[in-house]
Amino acid sequence: MSSASVRIAVDCMGGDHGLSVTIPAVVLFARQYPDTHFLLAGNAEAIAQALATEGVQAASWYEILPASEVILMDDTVEVALRRKKNSSMRVAIQAVKDGRADACVSAGNTGALMAVSRYVLKTLDGIDRPAISTSIPNVKGGATTVLDLGANVDCTADHLLQFAIMGTALVAALDQRRQPTVGLLNIGEEVIKGNEVVKQAAELLRNSGLNFYGNVEGDDICKGTVDVIVCDGFVGNVVLKSIEGVARMVASMMRAEFTRDIFSMGAGIIARPVLNRFRDKVDNRRYNGAALLGLRGIVVKSHGSADAYAFGHALQRTREAVQNGLLAGTTQAIGHLRERMQAATVQPSDKTPA
Amino acid sequence: MSSASVRIAVDCMGGDHGLSVTIPAVVLFARQYPDTHFLLAGNAEAIAQALATEGVQAASWYEILPASEVILMDDTVEVALRRKKNSSMRVAIQAVKDGRADACVSAGNTGALMAVSRYVLKTLDGIDRPAISTSIPNVKGGATTVLDLGANVDCTADHLLQFAIMGTALVAALDQRRQPTVGLLNIGEEVIKGNEVVKQAAELLRNSGLNFYGNVEGDDICKGTVDVIVCDGFVGNVVLKSIEGVARMVASMMRAEFTRDIFSMGAGIIARPVLNRFRDKVDNRRYNGAALLGLRGIVVKSHGSADAYAFGHALQRTREAVQNGLLAGTTQAIGHLRERMQAATVQPSDKTPA
Incomplete structure (x- = not known):
């Protein structure tokens, strides 16, 4: 064939x-x-x-x-x-x-x-470091694409921007979304809002031409607030594994409660179709397949x-x-951004006083 | 009174x-x-x-x-x-x-x-920065104490060591455990194992006299692998909120499945005592109360x-x-560590060739 x-x-x-x-x-x-x-x-x-x-x-x-x-x-x-x-x-x-x-x-x-x-x-032109990305189911019934998940431990603001481009291209290809929203993983109300790299990345993202939503927090992953969430590989890896850990814990606690005594087992048998539907929804095997991007x-x-x-x-x-042309999509997205950034770099120099 | x-x-x-x-x-x-x-x-x-x-x-x-x-x-x-x-x-x-x-x-x-x-x-003598700590339920039926949760965004290895001391004192006081185990949150099999700060912190922890277990990963929080997990405040905050987000999503999906149709509602009524027991177990209100330490x-x-x-x-x-004397316990733990570290600094200079 x-x-x-x-x-x-x-x-x-x-x-x-x-x-x-x-x-x-x-x-x-x-x-x-x-x-x-x-x-x-x-x-x-x-x-x-x-x-x-x-x-x-x-x-x-x-x-x-x-x-x-x-x-x-x-x-x-x-x-x-x-x-x-x-x-x-x-x-x-x-x-x-x-x-x-x-x-x-x-x-x-x-x-x-x-x-x-x-x-x-x-790597593709314009990409310093490849990233690992996966989709995490969200409460909206879709999935949130998160990257990086561990390929890059210490990231610069520019790397986070590159992740945003790659994530956007991935979602555009896999979910056929035209302008996926991008969130920058940060911390909220606490003492100091975000570290320096994240602050700089927000600045870059705001001027990137991507559909940048702004900062998001840990709970926005499962809320499905945005299509793509970017973070450094250390944070992404820890978050992904933490989420998997909770999911496993919840499943195991549920099993324990439904097998605790005769009554619970009976209830479990009656509720089985409902529980199976629930299990299928949270089954992370359906989201297997992390893309190496860039x-x-x-x-x-x-x-x-x-x-x-x-x-x-x-x-x-x-x-x-x-x-869905992921590779062409990513290459094109990087190209667009480059043009945009070149245009942006030309402007200020025009205004430089002689 | x-x-x-x-x-x-x-x-x-x-x-x-x-x-x-x-x-x-x-x-x-x-x-x-x-x-x-x-x-x-x-x-x-x-x-x-x-x-x-x-x-x-x-x-x-x-x-x-x-x-x-x-x-x-x-x-x-x-x-x-x-x-x-x-x-x-x-x-x-x-x-x-x-x-x-x-x-x-x-x-x-x-x-x-x-x-x-x-x-x-x-702050207490020997503590540069206070930390925020909370307990997250684990599959063993206990709870894992995690810090910092957002007070300190950029941490040095020494800060992580201080968190370990404070977390140990907290668990010793609240759970009456004598030598709580301490894990350092890191990433696993991926390309580069941990960033520089985490590597240095592991070295410090190994020589601290604390009950240091070694590196742990995100899923170890809910597994209950160790009593105390230390990380910088950015990672801790994101992880805590991600976990809360998953828990909420799971609860909402479960509700959705048990109210989907007449049969599911019937099953939900029969299974209610089991579901309530389950809900109580994962109810994070029971773990409310984050300690500001140091x-x-x-x-x-x-x-x-x-x-x-x-x-x-x-x-x-x-x-x-x-x-349970949290304050005295923390002060004492810091004191012990100082003595130990002073002793350790004296030794090498003894061996310095003349």
Whole structure:
């Protein structure tokens, strides 16, 4: 199927579960979207075997990209970059670089994925540092896109501006929104409002031409106050994990209450359809698939512990990002901003007294 | 009742609801704990009226501290400090300074409360900056103490160490734990593990004599991995508000599902006792009362939007902090650490080659 509309390279060996998750997810996805072409990177024999287990024989919708090594979840960036040059992760990313794939998906270790992607693909013009972004469900029934989630620990105001551009392009592509609103994560009423970097970033954002809403606070993530929230990678990472932690706690407390005694169990059985609907709504597997932004190619990171259902959602996001022209959108947005900023820099010099 | 075991000054006018929340909470508390002596700061007539509404006449368990001004929720620190020198908040704090009260509680604006407390009470020896701390429920059924929550935006490693000392003393006093474990909030597997300040803080904590567990991540807050988690005020504030936001979203989604149709409503009625138990467990009103730490006096901040039930919990925490010797405990902990650090500084110079 050479006229495939989307070609996705998959790091089949990555993540906590490797082939036992990636292959079933890919096979299911290929059945749902027969116009997707898959490039499966990893141990060729093991992949063929896993495909056979799923009832798949040789078929035109996939090809195998042999890779002799696997980057482990606790491998350092150095090991990933220098020692394992034939890893399934690297081979999948290389397929994007070579134009054989439109995008790549991996459930492998985030640090390694970012480093290898950056090394192989390079960043887009105008982007100093790539960022990691994900969507967090909000009370409005949509999702809030948050970045950075840990690729950049110490950020300048200009980096936060770049995150805003990349986040805007991502939401424009994935959610088909024309002018997504952007919020700057800050603290509220407390003693000192925000640190210096955040104050400067607000200034930059106000003059950026982006749809800048202003400062937002932690609770605005789930309120869905804006489409995109930018923050440095330290804050973003801690916030994301805190939110996941609360969600898990609430689910576990709920289970505990509904299994506490005979009466509660009975109530649980009666309320099950309602509870299941609720569970589906807060199921973060539906939001699996963090985008690595700012690179010359689309790379999506699945949760390391993702199951096939969650990995399928990462594939889904990848497909949408490609179909909706994420890369072109980001490049264009950066271009617009550059023109705007050049125009802005010319003006004051005109007014410089001779 | 001059032999009262705990004397609490209350800023009766503070918060979103002022007297209509503070007085009912105080009256109920005084009935439950008749050995508490209250100093009620605010508009004397209005307080007397509010007490009368609760069926309280002149009684020995309280006295009124007249204050002509009220610090509003959006007053700046400057207004609070310079313009409103006879505010109910300031009068309550002054009672602690003068030794008339053992502690003070306010639901007023956090920035003002911190600034006025610091100005009137001063910080303890060895503490550069006071911090704000609260408890967040965890899956173990206890609560994790987190600080700082917004008093200090840009922190040094030494500040984080001071937070750890203050948090340890707080948990030792409130939860009667001898050697609470301390975690340093950091990011995990991602590209760069932690920023420079956090790395240095880990080094200081390792040599502090505190029960340092090591780095923790966002999800460890609700996991209850450690008793105390330290972070800078920007991160702490964002995390706290994010967590509150998720909790509210989950509650609202649950309500929506249980009121969606006739069947769901029926299920909700049957499951109500279970759902109520669950709601009580995650009810953050039970954790109301953030401690301002590092001051020469105990100051507790109630949520501005607290109702009487929540405000009562803040009074409860205040009483426990006083009874369990929070101030002496903190002072002692700082003393120990100083000795230890002096000893540590002496050693290397002994080994200096001549």
